[in-house]
Structure formats: structure tokens, C-alpha cells
Amino acid sequence: MHRTRVRIVEDALDANNTIARANRDDFDRHGVTVVNLMSAPGAGKTSLLERTLADLDGIRTGVLEGDVQGRVDADRIAALHLPVVQIDTAHGFGAECHLDANMVRSAIPSLPLDDLDLLVIENVGNLVCPAEFRVGEDHRVMVSSVAEGEDKPLKYPLMFRACELVLVNKIDLLPHLDFDLDKFLYHLEAVHPGVERMLVSAKTGEGIDEWRSWLQRAATRELAPA
Amino acid sequence: MHRTRVRIVEDALDANNTIARANRDDFDRHGVTVVNLMSAPGAGKTSLLERTLADLDGIRTGVLEGDVQGRVDADRIAALHLPVVQIDTAHGFGAECHLDANMVRSAIPSLPLDDLDLLVIENVGNLVCPAEFRVGEDHRVMVSSVAEGEDKPLKYPLMFRACELVLVNKIDLLPHLDFDLDKFLYHLEAVHPGVERMLVSAKTGEGIDEWRSWLQRAATRELAPA
Numbered sequence: 457m458h459r460t461r462v463r464i465v466e467d468a469l470d471a472n473n474t475i476a477r478a479n480r481d482d483f484d485r486h487g488v489t490v491v492n493l494m495s496a497p498g499a500g501k502t503s504l505l506e507r508t509l510a511d512l513d514g515i516r517t518g519v520l521e522g523d524v525q526g527r528v529d530a531d532r533i534a535a536l537h538l539p540v541v542q543i544d545t546a547h548g549f550g551a552e553c554h555l556d557a558n559m560v561r562s563a564i565p566s567l568p569l570d571d572l573d574l575l576v577i578e579n580v581g582n583l584v585c586p587a588e589f590r591v592g593e594d595h596r597v598m599v600s601s602v603a604e605g606e607d608k609p610l611k612y613p614l615m616f617r618a619c620e621l622v623l624v625n626k627i628d629l630l631p632h633l634d635f636d637l638d639k640f641l642y643h644l645e646a647v648h649p650g651v652e653r654m655l656v657s658a659k660t661g662e663g664i665d666e667w668r669s670w671l672q673r674a675a676t677r678e679l680a681p682a
Numbered sequence: 683m684h685r686t687r688v689r690i691v692e693d694a695l696d697a698n699n700t701i702a703r704a705n706r707d708d709f710d711r712h713g714v715t716v717v718n719l720m721s722a723p724g725a726g727k728t729s730l731l732e733r734t735l736a737d738l739d740g741i742r743t744g745v746l747e748g749d750v751q752g753r754v755d756a757d758r759i760a761a762l763h764l765p766v767v768q769i770d771t772a773h774g775f776g777a778e779c780h781l782d783a784n785m786v787r788s789a790i791p792s793l794p795l796d797d798l799d800l801l802v803i804e805n806v807g808n809l810v811c812p813a814e815f816r817v818g819e820d821h822r823v824m825v826s827s828v829a830e831g832e833d834k835p836l837k838y839p840l841m842f843r844a845c846e847l848v849l850v851n852k853i854d855l856l857p858h859l860d861f862d863l864d865k866f867l868y869h870l871e872a873v874h875p876g877v878e879r880m881l882v883s884a885k886t887g888e889g890i891d892e893w894r895s896w897l898q899r900a901a902t903r904e905l906a907p908a
Contacts, residue, residue: 496723497809497838498830524810526836551840553779553810581837582808583723584750584779603829603852604724610752611807612723614777626829632858634885659860 472589475557479564479592486569489675490577492593494615496608497581499601500625502529503658505576508668510536512574515675520563520577522555529578541566545580554585557592574675583612587619594681595674597621603629606640613647620682621652623667628657698815701783705790705818712795715901716803718819720841722834723807725827726851728755729884731802734894736762738800741901746789746803748781755804767792771806780811783818800901809838813845820907821900823847829855832866839873846908847878849893854883 483490495501509517518539521530530542543559545552552559560577567575577593579586596619600608603626609616616622622644630637637655644653654670656663673679709716721727735743744765747756756768769785771778778785786803793801803819805812822845826834829852835842842848848870856863863881870879880896882889899905 496807498722498827498834523837525839526833528833528836551810551814553808580810581722582779582810584777584806584808588777601724601829603827603855607752607754608724610754611749613751629829629855629858632855 469588472557475561476590476592479557479560480594482564483569483575483592483594486572488569488572488575489595489677489681490575490593491595491597491671491674492577492579492586492591493597493599494579494586494619495581495599496583496601496604499581499599499604500658501578501581501599502532504599504623504625504656504664504667505578506532506536507658507661507664508671509533509538509576512668512672512675515573515672516571517574517576517675518567518572520560520567520575522559522578522580524551524553524580539568539572553580553582554589555579555591556589560591574671576671583608583615587612587615587617595620595679596682597623599623599625601626602633602635602637602640606636606643609640609643609647616644616651617648619651621654621670622648624653624655626657626659627655627662628660695814698783701787702816702818705783705786706820708790709795709801709818709820712798714795714798714801715821715903715907716801716819717821717823717897717900718803718805718812718817719823719825720805720809720812720845721807721825722809722827722830725807725825725830726884727804727807727825728758730825730849730851730882730890730893731804732758732762733884733887733890734897735759735764735802738894738898738901741799741898742797743800743802743901744793744798746786746793746801748785748804748806750777750779750806765794765798779806779808780815781805781817782815786817800897802897809834809841813838813841813843821846821905822908823849825849825851827852828859828861828863828866832862832869835866835869835873842870842877843874845877847880847896848874850879850881852883852885853881853888854886
């Protein structure tokens with residue numbers, strides 16, 4: 457008799473990873489590149505999307521908004537005339553502080569995947585748990601505002617390690633802060649050597665072309681999925 | 683025969699609340715007032731403590747630092763020559779994004795409670811989960827930095843509702859931000875009507891006397907525990 461033995465090695469994140477892979481398969485089948493955008497509350501994720509998504513050349517873009525509550529961000533993105541779907545983590549998900557693969561899965565039927573090249577998932581503002589939950593993305597990007605202080609890579613290393621691009625935002629504030637940019641970049645290099653970084657300001661537009669071009673390359677798969 | 687029926691109505695936070703009450707009993711027995719200080723990453727909790735704790739008149743103060751990793755904040759507080767105990771949520775607690783009552787309980791034997799009037803618990807930087815877990819505190823205070831944007835009370839209402847005092851920090855940056863203070867206060871009033879608020883700047887010292895005096899009144903129990 458033929459017997460197969462399946463060894464079950466499960467950790468708490470196994471189920472999440474299984475669903476994340478299913479999500480990614482669905483996105484791949486529709487040719488949609490997915491970017492998971494993460495940051496602390498108020499680091500400027502939505503502003504950086506407002507600055508770029510409206511003029512991505514020929515790239516059909518949608519946004520999946522993760523928020524504990526409220527539709528402030530979803531309304532801001534909808535004003536760009538882009539399809540936006542909101543996941544409200546306070547309803548049915550027990551006020552989760554992050555998106556997980558299953559929440560994103562539940563949103564897939566509401567997403568016009570056939571009409572998209574790029575989907576940006578704006579995660580819940582939090583520097584801890586979002587880094588632990590893959591949601592089926594091709595790329596993970598984080599935003600770190602200089603107003604948060606230069607010690608953040610040391611205090612939240614998992615987040616800074618989880619992503620392939622760090623957008624250092626609000627650099628227009630540098631003259632008004634006791635923020636040592638060199639020290640921040642030194643800490644960043646210590647926790648994630650060689651990670652790509654861009655200095656940007658959603659307010660003045662500095663660095664925004666570079667960020668838009670990164671999204672463009674991700675959407676056209678010129679940039680290989682991570 | 684005498685029969686007693688105990689109805690068990692348990693929610694996920696019941697065990698936490700039981701331990702929180704035990705912690706509070708211990709703190710009460712030693713006459714220690716406990717303040718749970720919460721905020722998003724980089725809002726300025728540690729800076730606001732550095733500005734005040736060293737010169738609290740006649741108040742013996744200690745700090746319990748909650749961090750996912752690293753000892754940056756604990757070192758800053760120790761430099762004030764105050765007793766500081768650090769809870770590292772990445773070791774043994776599975777990289778928790780908040781402190782809970784059991785973590786604080788495990789730190790109690792390391793705290794010199796007999797020699798303290800005031801204990802400040804600096805929670806993990808996060809606007810979601812810390813609001814859900816009581817740790818045995820008398821007072822809950824949050825810091826919201828104006829650099830985070832005026833929509834934060836709408837997006838994280840539980841946090842803004844959970845506390846009795848909101849420190850609106852980094853007001854020195856107001857001239858350099860598109861931050862409408864009136865709108866922020868309007869949103870705050872909408873989610874937590876009448877909550878006490880102070881406009882402060884850890885950098886310039888504005889409002890710091892008021893915050894120091896609040897801590898003083900809390901420590902001497904002039905301010906009733908919540």
C-alpha cells in the first residue's frame with residue numbers, strides 16, 4: 457500500500473502565508489502588480505499616492521485602503537478618479553492593527569482586476585504588525601517621516617528589513633527638526649544593508665519623480681517582483 | 683446543600699483585565715500612581731518625559747519602557763538618573779505591538795515600588811492595540827504630533843477616546859505644516875468630547891510647565907485616578 461506522510465510544521469503565520477500565495481496567484485493571473493505600502497500613522501502614505509497615482513503614464517491603477525475606521529483616505533484617493541476599495545479592520549476583523557492575507561482576499565471580488573495593471577495596498581498605519589503579514593504583494597515599500605526621529609530603524613527593525621524601498625518623507629521639514637539624516641541612513645544601513653531609499657517630500661514634490669518612476673517600473677514588471 | 687453558580691462571560695480581554703486589576707492593587711498598596719503614556723512612533727513620548735521627569739518636585743519617579751526592540755529610549759531615561767526597567771516585546775512576547783497587563787506584571791519584581799511615587803509606563807509606539815489593553819494604570823495619556831496630520835482622531839478614535847489627556851506635541855512645527863489646528867481639535871472633540879488637551883513642544887518648552895504640573899498632581903493624587 458502506498459503511504460504518504462505529510463509532516464505538518466505550522467507556525468502562527470503559516471495560514472496567512474498560504475492565503476497570501478493564493479492572493480498573489482490571483483493577482484498574477486490578471487497581470488496586476490501589487491505594492492504593499494506601510495508606515496507609522498501620519499507618515500504620508502496617502503499624500504505620496506495622491507502625488508503620483510494620477511499621472512502614472514498608461515498604467516491603470518487601483519488602491520486598496522486598509523484603515524481601522526473612517527474613510528478619510530479612501531475619499532482622498534477616490535478624488536483622483538481611481539478605483540478604491542476600503543477594508544475597514546474595525547468591522548468584522550476586531551480592530552486589527554494590520555492587514556492580513558485573508559482580509560485582502562475578502563476584498564478581491566470587489567476589485568476590478570481585469571482593468572488594472574497596478575494595485576497599491578495602503579496598509580494600516582503601524583510599524584510593527586504589518587511587517588509580519590504578507591498579503592500577496594509583489595513589492596513592499598515603507599514610508600518613514602523625518603518628523604518621527606532618526607532612531608526608528610533601530611526600534612522597528614523588522615519593518616525596515618521587510619521592505620525593498622524606504623521613502624524618507626517630509627524632507628522639507630529638515631531645516632526645522634533636530635533630525636540627523638546621516639545618522640538615520642546609518643541606522644537604516646545597519647538594519648537593512650543596501651536597501652533602496654529615496655528622499656522625498658509630498659509637500660514640495662522633491663523626489664516625487666523618482667518615486668513615480670519606481671511605481672511605473674514595478675507596474676510594467678521592469679522591476680522584478682521581490 | 684448550598685450551591686453557587688458562577689456565570690463565565692469571557693471575552694478576549696477578560697484575562698488581561700484581571701491581571702491589570704492585580705497590577706493596580708500592587709501599585710496602590712505601594713502608593714504608586716501609574717501613568718500609561720501612548721502614541722504613534724516618533725510622536726515624542728520620550729522627549730516629553732526627558733523634559734519633565736527630572737524636575738518633578740519631590741516626586742520619586744520611575745519609568746517602565748515598552749519597546750519592540752532596542753534600548754534607545756531606556757538609555758535616554760536612564761541618563762536622567764531615574765530608575766528605568768525595559769520590557770522588550772520582541773523577546774518572549776512574540777514582537778507584540780503593545781504592552782499588556784501580563785508583560786507589566788512580569789516587570790513588577792524589577793521595579794523599586796517602595797521608593798516610587800510615580801511610575802510612567804511608556805507604551806510601544808502604536809495608535810491601535812495599546813488602547814485596548816489596560817496594564818494596571820491610574821491614568822492614560824496620549825501624545826499626538828501635529829506632523830501626523832489633523833485626521834488622526836477620526837482614524838484612530840479608540841486611542842483618542844481611551845485617554846483622559848491628549849498632549850498635542852511639536853507645535854513648534856505648525857508654521858511649516860499644512861496642519862489646521864482648529865480642525866484637529868474639532869475632530870478630537872467629535873470623538874472624545876471635553877477631553878483635556880495641552881498644546882506642547884518638547885523642543886521649545888512651550889506647554890511643558892502645564893504637563894509637568896499635571897504629572898505632579900497625578901503623583902500626589904490631587905488628580906483622582908480615572
